[in-house]
Structure formats: C-alpha cells, structure tokens
Amino acid sequence: xxxxxxxPTRKPVxxxxxxELEITGKCQLTCTHCLSESSPQASHGMMTPADWHAVITxxxxxxxxxxxxxxxxxxxxxxxxxxxxLGLSLGLHVEIYSNLFHVAPDWWDVFTREGVxxxxxxxxxxxxxxxxxxxxxxxxxxxxxxxxxxxxRGVTIRAGIVDILPGQRVAEARTExxxxxxxxxxxxxxxxVGRAAxxxxxxxxxxxxxxxxxxxxxxxxxxxxxxxxxxxxxxxGNVRETSLADLLGGTAWAELSASVPTPRAACTPDDSGDCxxxxxxxxDPAY
Numbered sequence: 001x002x003x004x005x006x007x008p009t010r011k012p013v014x015x016x017x018x019x020e021l022e023i024t025g026k027c028q029l030t031c032t033h034c035l036s037e038s039s040p041q042a043s044h045g046m047m048t049p050a051d052w053h054a055v056i057t058x059x060x061x062x063x064x065x066x067x068x069x070x071x072x073x074x075x076x077x078x079x080x081x082x083x084x085x086l087g088l089s090l091g092l093h094v095e096i097y098s099n100l101f102h103v104a105p106d107w108w109d110v111f112t113r114e115g116v117x118x119x120x121x122x123x124x125x126x127x128x129x130x131x132x133x134x135x136x137x138x139x140x141x142x143x144x145x146x147x148x149x150x151x152x153r154g155v156t157i158r159a160g161i162v163d164i165l166p167g168q169r170v171a172e173a174r175t176e177x178x179x180x181x182x183x184x185x186x187x188x189x190x191x192x193v194g195r196a197a198x199x200x201x202x203x204x205x206x207x208x209x210x211x212x213x214x215x216x217x218x219x220x221x222x223x224x225x226x227x228x229x230x231x232x233x234x235x236x237g238n239v240r241e242t243s244l245a246d247l248l249g250g251t252a253w254a255e256l257s258a259s260v261p262t263p264r265a266a267c268t269p270d271d272s273g274d275c276x277x278x279x280x281x282x283x284d285p286a287y
Contacts, residue, residue: 012063014248020218024072030135038072045221058244060090070097100146117156125176151181158184213257
C-alpha cells in the first residue's frame with residue numbers, strides 16, 4: 001500500500017497546500033465535458049521540462065505539500081516520470097491524475113512508490129455510456145481493468161464521477177467502483193467550462209466550487225497561474241515571466257482570491273481535478 005511521506009514543514013506561501021500542474025493538453029480521449037478541451041491533436045504547451053522543474057522546485061521551497069500531474073493526460077508527456085521523481089525527491093506528495101486508458105507495465109513501479117497516489121474519472125457501469133462520454137470506444141474496459149489492477153497492487157486510488165448525461169448511471173458507477181475496492185469516490189455535476197460551456201457564454205467564477213485559490217493553485221501548459229484548473233480563464237500572471245513566489249505574493253493573486261465566491265458546499269469532484277478525484281489536501285485535509 002502506498003503511503004504519503006511527510007510534507008515540508010514550512011508554512012506554505014498564500015496558504016497554498018496543493019499545486020495542480022497541467023503538463024499537457026494532449027489526451028487519448030475527447031470527453032464531451034473536458035475543461036481543457038484536450039485531444040490527441042493538442043500540444044504539450046509552451047512550458048519546457050526546465051520550466052516544470054523550476055516550478056516543482058519552487059513549490060517545495062514555498063512549503064507546498066502536494067503537486068498533481070494533470071492534463072490532458074499527463075502520462076502522454078515524455079517527462080512525466082521525471083517530474084514525479086523530482087517531486088518525491090523534494091519531499092512532496094505526488095498525485096498522478098490519469099484517465100487510465102493506457103498503462104505501460106513499468107509504470108506500476110511509479111504508481112506504487114511511497115508518496116504517489118492516483119486519481120481518475122469514471123462515468124458509468126454501462127460501457128456504451130462511458131465510451132459515449134469519453135469519445136473513445138473501449139475506454140470503459142481499459143479504465144476498469146487498470147483500476148482493478150491498481151487496487152490489486154495496493155495503489156492508493158481515488159475516483160470521481162461527473163454527472164453529465166440525462167439519466168446517467170452515476171449511482172451504478174459508484175457501486176461498481178466500490179465492488180472493485182475503490183474507497184475514495186465522489187460525484188459532481190458538470191461545470192460549464194471548456195467543452196461543457198454554452199456556445200458564446202462568457203466564463204464566470206460562479207461556476208467554480210469556491211475552493212479556487214483557497215489552499216490550491218494551478219499552472220497551465222502555457223505557464224499561466226490560475227486558482228485551479230477550472231478557473232483557467234482568470235490567470236494571475238505567468239511563471240515563465242515571474243517567479244511562483246512573487247506571483248502568489250502579488251496583487252493579481254490577491255485580487256483573484258478575493259473575487260472567488262465563498263464555497264457553498266463541501267468540495268466535490270471535477271473530471272480534471274478541481275476537487276475530487278484530485279481531492280488534494282486543500283479539499284480533504286484528513287486524507
């Protein structure tokens with residue numbers, strides 16, 4: 001069983017405990033509700049491996065306890081294991097948020113490392129319904145198979161179910177996950193961001209769960225700093241131009257934080273990690 005290592009003891013700057021690193025826009029799937037509108041044709045963005053190294057190192061120095069590798073699908077980035085190793089070497093907890101569509105045999109050695117956990121999304125116990133949402137035939141079977149393998153190997157894994165389609169088999173999906181041994185499961189409504197946004201609709205922070213900037217932050221593939229990956233339309237500077245420490249201590253970040261509505265309910269999941277299944281420590285400090 002993987003366990004979390006001791007986090008840095010320094011008090012985090014701006015109260016940020018968790019940093020989402022959206023290392024790529026590429027993904028094997030084309031989910032109907034994807035907040036980043038990722039696809040096989042998307043790119044890794046403008047952040048270089050050296051840029052990501054600098055951000056991870058800065059996060060540890062700032063007292064941030066958790067980094068989450070997210071996308072797109074983070075495991076399609078050629079340096080994702082390198083980023084994971086760096087985070088672990090700096091005493092960080094690393095969560096890999098994957099669709100688990102493809103898992104190479106040697107990746108299990110990474111997923112079972114102490115300090116590493118997995119997050120994933122699951123949509124239905126009906127293969128056709130699940131595949132309709134992901135846009136990729138066979139995704140249900142492959143994701144389910146890899147979830148079972150993760151549980152069998154003792155990997156700490158959490159899953160989120162996003163309610164997207166009318167009559168979607170959300171309750172049945174939860175039951176199936178529980179039957180496979182997944183213990184950390186949450187559900188959420190779809191958020192009007194990315195592909196789920198109405199055509200021509202102006203982005204609004206009202207669609208957020210209220211946790212953006214409160215214990216968490218995100219770096220996007222172009223280097224933008226956001227309150228979370230869902231609030232990508234409201235950047236507070238760019239780490240390719242300004243240090244992470246200066247951004248989190250700056251006016252733009254303070255103004256963004258002040259503009260985020262107060263949380264209306266407990267933190268709930270989003271497909272790409274706004275809350276669960278990312279379920280970072282800012283969301284669930286007891287875990």
